[in-house]
Amino acid sequence: MAKAKTTYFCQNCGYESAKWLGKCPSCQEWNTFVEEVVEKAGPRVPDWRTTTGAAPRGGKAAAIHEIEQVEERRLVTPDRELNRVLGGGIVPGSLVLVGGEPGIGKSTLMLQLALQLPGTKTLYISGEESEQQLKMRAERLSQSTKADCYILTETATRSIFKQIEATAPDLVIIDSIQTLHSAQIDSAPGSVSQVRECTAELLRFAKETAIPVFIVGHITKDGAIAGPKVLEHMVDTVLQFEGDRHHVYRILRAIKNRFGSASELGIYEMQGTGLREVSNPSEILLSQRENSMSGIAIAAMLEGMRPMLIEVQALVGNSAYGTPQRSSTGFDTRRMNMLLAVLEKRLGFRLSAQDVFLNIAGGLRVEDPAIDLAVVIAVISSQQDIPVSATVAFSGEVGLSGEIRAVNRIEQRIAEAEKLGFETIYISKYNTKGLDKSHYQIAIVPVAKVEEVFRAVFG
Ligand code: TYD
Numbered sequence: 435m436a437k438a439k440t441t442y443f444c445q446n447c448g449y450e451s452a453k454w455l456g457k458c459p460s461c462q463e464w465n466t467f468v469e470e471v472v473e474k475a476g477p478r479v480p481d482w483r484t485t486t487g488a489a490p491r492g493g494k495a496a497a498i499h500e501i502e503q504v505e506e507r508r509l510v511t512p513d514r515e516l517n518r519v520l521g522g523g524i525v526p527g528s529l530v531l532v533g534g535e536p537g538i539g540k541s542t543l544m545l546q547l548a549l550q551l552p553g554t555k556t557l558y559i560s561g562e563e564s565e566q567q568l569k570m571r572a573e574r575l576s577q578s579t580k581a582d583c584y585i586l587t588e589t590a591t592r593s594i595f596k597q598i599e600a601t602a603p604d605l606v607i608i609d610s611i612q613t614l615h616s617a618q619i620d621s622a623p624g625s626v627s628q629v630r631e632c633t634a635e636l637l638r639f640a641k642e643t644a645i646p647v648f649i650v651g652h653i654t655k656d657g658a659i660a661g662p663k664v665l666e667h668m669v670d671t672v673l674q675f676e677g678d679r680h681h682v683y684r685i686l687r688a689i690k691n692r693f694g695s696a697s698e699l700g701i702y703e704m705q706g707t708g709l710r711e712v713s714n715p716s717e718i719l720l721s722q723r724e725n726s727m728s729g730i731a732i733a734a735m736l737e738g739m740r741p742m743l744i745e746v747q748a749l750v751g752n753s754a755y756g757t758p759q760r761s762s763t764g765f766d767t768r769r770m771n772m773l774l775a776v777l778e779k780r781l782g783f784r785l786s787a788q789d790v791f792l793n794i795a796g797g798l799r800v801e802d803p804a805i806d807l808a809v810v811i812a813v814i815s816s817q818q819d820i821p822v823s824a825t826v827a828f829s830g831e832v833g834l835s836g837e838i839r840a841v842n843r844i845e846q847r848i849a850e851a852e853k854l855g856f857e858t859i860y861i862s863k864y865n866t867k868g869l870d871k872s873h874y875q876i877a878i879v880p881v882a883k884v885e886e887v888f889r890a891v892f893g
């Protein structure tokens with residue numbers, strides 16, 4: 435009998451160490467190491483035994499030009515946002531990880547998928563909810579069930595594979611990987627070694643049978659359970675479901691995709707009856723307003739590959755306390771401080787004694803630097819209490835010396851603004867090279883410095 439082997443794992447990032455450590459050398463988190471039994475005493479029999487494996491030629495190297503390219507037949511789902519994020523549908527035999535914080539809507543998204551696929555047998559395996567709960571949720575989603583959907587509440591991988599064999603589904607969904615348990619490993623469900631082993635078994639299963647498998651994985655900030663980070667490298671595709679739980683909008687983002695672009699994203703709205711696709715994001719991100727209000731500017735930004743227009747709101751007021759407050763939602767606070775410093779220095783705005791609040795509408799977090807210009811304009815507009823016309827959009831990055839820098843894919847941004855009925859767009863002068871203005875109805879105003887934009891917008 436072999437001795438049981440144990441190792442210490444960082445529960446946050448999966449870093450492995452032979453001895454206990456206080457601080458993880460990989461992710462710098464404290465107190466995350468837990469001892470886990472990685473191999474049980476006795477012989478090892480995998481739950482999903484590989485007979486052929488991934489290398490059908492017996493491990494022989496093949497010349498790349500001799501490898502036949504087989505047209506992959508993707509399973510196209512009725513959910514267009516999901517298709518887009520996956521790169522055009524579900525690839526047979528792919529292992530897809532759907533990560534997100536608890537309560538964000540992963541189970542809803544997956545159950546919706548399981549119910550929607552026309553003419554497909556789907557198996558939804560839940561270790562978190564009872565059959566009754568799942569039935570209730572399915573009723574709530576109130577979709578006419580097109581798929582032949584089966585539900586299994588089970589956590590042991592051995593029984594799961596038995597049931598899969600008995601049901602013979604075309605698609606398997608596991609909710610969630612942190613509840614699964616493999617008999618090969620002694621440690622508790624949700625620990626790094628369990629999560630890894632169960633994923634490895636599912637991976638072998640998916641590759642051998644060509645049945646696609648979706649795995650739900652919870653992300654927690656405190657790292658109480660092993661995060662999906664530890665298995666990102668094992669799966670083909672990593673999708674992240676994110677959003678503010680208090681807002682209704684959710685973003686499904688491809689973080690890694692072996693079968694498509696990793697910069698795609700899908701947008702959903704969480705309704706009482708499940709998730710609804712949002713095909714025109716700008717419509718929801720721009721608030722309806724009749725008269726122009728000060729402190730609002732519209733940015734033409736890109737999320738992944740998708741252009742959208744978003745509202746930036748700023749509130750500038752005299753500070754009641756010695757130290758002014760600076761706060762931003764959906765935008766990096768350090769970047770906001772930098773932009774405020776640029777305004778002080780270049781335009782002589784005395785913002786140091788004023789509170790500045792910044793908000794990106796819709797609960798979105800924006801990383802695209804092209805929104806800088808709209809941030810600057812929103813701040814000035816609020817400070818001066820002069821509204822900016824609702825028909826004007828902005829797209830440009832602001833540099834430290836107040837220069838307006840070029841941004842990528844400017845044509846797409848202009849086209850989106852035009853499509854939504856904007857009449858003017860301010861862009862960087864450096865973006866106009868090779869840009870055919872006669873293409874567009876919208877007036878394109880190139881600017882080089884913040885001073886110029888200030889004069890042009892506020893006169
Ligand atoms: P859920 O899918 O259970 O989240 P996760 O699996 O990521 O933990 O979704 C939880 C939230 O979604 C819950 O707060 C209720 C809400 N919800 C709706 O608003 N509408 C619906 O139709 C459903 C099914 C859930």
Ligand code: MG
Pocket residue numbers: 537540541542562609
């Ligand atoms: Mg869930």
